[in-house]
Amino acid sequence: MxxxxxxxxxxxxxxxxxAEELGYEMVDLDAEIxxxxxxxxxxxxxxxxxxxFRTSESDRLREVLERDRVIVATGGGAVLAAANANLMKEKGIVVALSATAEEIIARVAGDRNRPLLAGNAEENVRRILEERKDAYSFAHCTVDTTGLTEDEVCQRILTHYRVLAFKHV
Ligand SMILES: Nc1ncnc2c1ncn2[C@@H]1O[C@H](COP(=O)(O)OP(=O)(O)O)[C@@H](O)[C@H]1O
Ligand SMILES: O=C(O)C1=C[C@@H](OP(=O)(O)O)[C@@H](O)[C@H](O)C1
Ligand SMILES: [Mg+2]
Structure with a gap:
């Protein structure tokens, strides 16, 4: 996934x-980079x-998508190269997560690990959301995480995943 x-x-x-729920390995693409x-x-x-960074990201993505029984958490910009998005669709079940601008801004407050948000984080979040408004729509399903706990998001994804994995085989 x-x-x-x-x-x-x-x-x-x-x-x-x-990964814990499914007994799969968790692979964070940023951590691989x-x-x-x-x-x-x-x-x-x-x-x-x-x-x-994007070249390195594409190289690591190709590697990790060769593995079985993994959850790959990509970085938000990994879908921007069409070749990456195509590879994701071909290799697995793609689940998109979304949230409102307000929720994202609250979650990144004080975080210094995302260079694209440096400076005015609020403005940057709104601009990037607009730039990428269609970038995630190729997913097999989308879960809006706004106002949900992490556990609730996880359970919703599992419900979708069981149906999608059944159809996928
Ligand atoms: N459903 C949620 N509700 C509240 N906070 C969340 C939720 N999901 C993630 N977070 C928090 O938001 C921050 C960003 O989450 P993270 O998993 O790093 O996002 P991403 O990998 O998509 O950038 C973290 O501090 C995380 O604990
Ligand atoms: O959206 C982006 O372009 C990026 C998202 C980040 O990952 P997260 O989506 O996990 O924050 C990280 O890959 C890098 O800072 C660029
Ligand atoms: Mg991340």
Whole structure:
């Protein structure tokens, strides 16, 4: 299963819960990039820029999608390259998470690990949401996480997943 969605919709947090529930391995694409590069996401952006980060992200995505029984929590921009989105659709069940701008802004308050939000986080969240308004719609299903606890989101995804996995075989 592959989780996509805007920053702070809960992909990394919910991926961990889903992996426990399903007995799958949790793979966080950002963590794979950090491990491979030996430096943090803000450092990669600052030292080599976004284009370099996106190349590294696509390379790691291709690797992790070769594994079985994994939950892959992607970064919010991993879907922007059409080749990545196509590969996700081909390799697994794609679940999109969403949340309102207000909820995302509240969740990222004080977080310094997302370079694209540096400066005016509120303005940046609203702009990126607009830029990406159709970017996540290729998913097999979407769960709006606004006002739900992480456990509630996890249970909703599992309900969708059981139906989708049944059809997928
Ligand atoms: N359903 C939720 N309700 C409240 N807070 C959440 C929820 N899902 C995630 N969070 C919190 O929001 C922040 C961002 O979540 P994270 O999993 O890192 O999102 P993503 O990987 O999509 O960027 C974390 O502090 C996380 O604990
Ligand atoms: O949306 C994006 O372009 C990004 C999202 C981040 O991951 P999360 O979605 O897990 O925050 C991380 O990959 C990087 O900061 C860029
Ligand atoms: Mg994440």
């Amino acid at each position: 592959i989780l996509i969605g805007m920053m702070a919709t809960g992909k990394s947090a919910i991926g961990t819960l889903l 950090v491990r491979h590069e030996g430096r943090s996401i803000p450092e990669i952006f600052a030292e080599n820029g976004e284009v370099y």
